[in-house]
Amino acid sequence: MSMQQRTVWASLIAFILVGIVYAAVMIPRTIGSSPEAISWVWPMGIAMGSIVVVIIAGVIVSTIGGAISATVRGEEPEFEEGDERDKQIENYGDAKGLSVGSFGALGAIILAMNDVDPFWIAQLLFAVGLLGGIVGAALKLRAYSRGL
Amino acid sequence: MPRSTKVTNDIRTLRFMHGEMTQAALAKSVGVTRQTIIAIEQGRYSPSLEVAFQIARVFGVPLESVFSYADDVDA
Numbered sequence: 001m002s003m004q005q006r007t008v009w010a011s012l013i014a015f016i017l018v019g020i021v022y023a024a025v026m027i028p029r030t031i032g033s034s035p036e037a038i039s040w041v042w043p044m045g046i047a048m049g050s051i052v053v054v055i056i057a058g059v060i061v062s063t064i065g066g067a068i069s070a071t072v073r074g075e076e077p078e079f080e081e082g083d084e085r086d087k088q089i090e091n092y093g094d095a096k097g098l099s100v101g102s103f104g105a106l107g108a109i110i111l112a113m114n115d116v117d118p119f120w121i122a123q124l125l126f127a128v129g130l131l132g133g134i135v136g137a138a139l140k141l142r143a144y145s146r147g148l
Numbered sequence: 149m150p151r152s153t154k155v156t157n158d159i160r161t162l163r164f165m166h167g168e169m170t171q172a173a174l175a176k177s178v179g180v181t182r183q184t185i186i187a188i189e190q191g192r193y194s195p196s197l198e199v200a201f202q203i204a205r206v207f208g209v210p211l212e213s214v215f216s217y218a219d220d221v222d223a
Contacts, residue, residue: 001183002181002183005183078182080181080182080183081181082181083179083180083181083184084180084184084195084196084199085180085181085183085184085187085193085195086181086184144183146192147153147187147191147192147193148193
């Protein structure tokens with residue numbers, strides 16, 4: 001497995017994991033509260049930072065795990081850099097993910113036009129960003145296993 | 149079910165004929181990952197012209213001895 005493919009796996013796990021935790025933290029806060037009273041900036045900032053940390057940790061753990069597994073099997077550990085196929089798959093997944101994200105941007109503009117509280121605009125952009133990341137990563141993994 | 153391309157190849161046979169060259173050795177010679185060689189052999193990936201020529205060069209044969217394009221029977 002190339003480093004790019006490990007990063008895709010780690011990204012998918014990070015997006016899903018952080019999304020679930022963030023929703024678990026924020027949904028109870030929104031129930032019965034006005035948007036102005038909800039503290040969301042720090043949780044969102046921490047969530048964004050956590051995505052980066054989880055991806056880096058995931059790549060490190062999977063690389064070490066893969067090396068140990070290969071050594072146990074008597075094979076030489078693979079630390080392969082990506083190639084043209086990885087690049088094509090990356091571009092394909094990123095394009096699909098960004099197209100999902102563009103709907104979020106459109107939604108955010110519509111909300112801003114209607115003077116909706118910044119809380120909801122931020123939540124929409126964050127949620128669609130996560131969704132775009134999940135869609136992009138899932139499509140990349142599908143392309144790795146089934147072809148482009 | 150994996151998506152297959154119309155580009156077929158005889159890389160597996162050529163590897164066998166060249167001292168049972170491993171996928172890893174071919175990948176190293178060409179400068180791609182072993183996964184990419186596997187994907188090409190299984191018809192899940194069509195390589196760039198540059199990689200295709202490099203593969204042919206490793207085996208010392210013309211490009212058309214490695215790759216062929218299937219006739220479109222539905223056309």
